[in-house]
Amino acid sequence: MTYLYLKAIHIIFVVSWMAGLFYIVRLFIYHVEANDRPESERITLQRQFEIMQHKLWYIITTPAMAISFLAGIAMIWVNPSLLSMNWMLVKLAFVFGLLIYHFMCQSIMNKLKHGVFTWSSTQLRLWNELATIFLVAIVFTVILKSAVDWIYGLTGLIVFSTVIMSAVKIYKYYRLKGK
Helix, strand or coil: CCHHHHHHHHHHHHHHHHHHHHHHHHHHHHHHHHHCHHHHHHHHHHHHHHHHHHHHHHHHHHHHHHHHHHHHHHHHHCHHHHHCHHHHHHHHHHHHHHHHHHHHHHHHHHHHHHHCCCCCCHHHHEEEEEEEHHHHHHHHHHHHHCCCCCHHHHHHHHHHHHHHHHHHHHHHHHHHHCC
């Protein structure tokens, strides 16, 4: 029964973590695009985005990541046989990638806070889709519990990634065309 409680907590906080990751990058995009506004408007917008990013990151996203991580560790502690399953090792590899993504987002946030704009809004839109790719890969790995059929899984992930990235490029084309 303990395992199921931990699993429920894990899922709830993974959902919160992912919501925070999706939204933080949207805020980065708006923060960067504020540079195209007149100075007084730009300053006001960027200050507001810094406040929103800080609260989202430190009140929701990072605590949700920490609780997700701790609940996941506790699930393995309660059921160590999970580590002998290939699908779990694949999932943990994707989770490691998602953790790297998380801390890279924190780095982007800190740079924006100090007025360092190294990413364009288009690059950030593409970056935002990487979290979606991690989410899809993790969910399919956990639900199907298959780490064996790499050809279909990898092909599907590549096709999905291509569709997502193409959608971002098409959106940019129509957004710029409408200006």
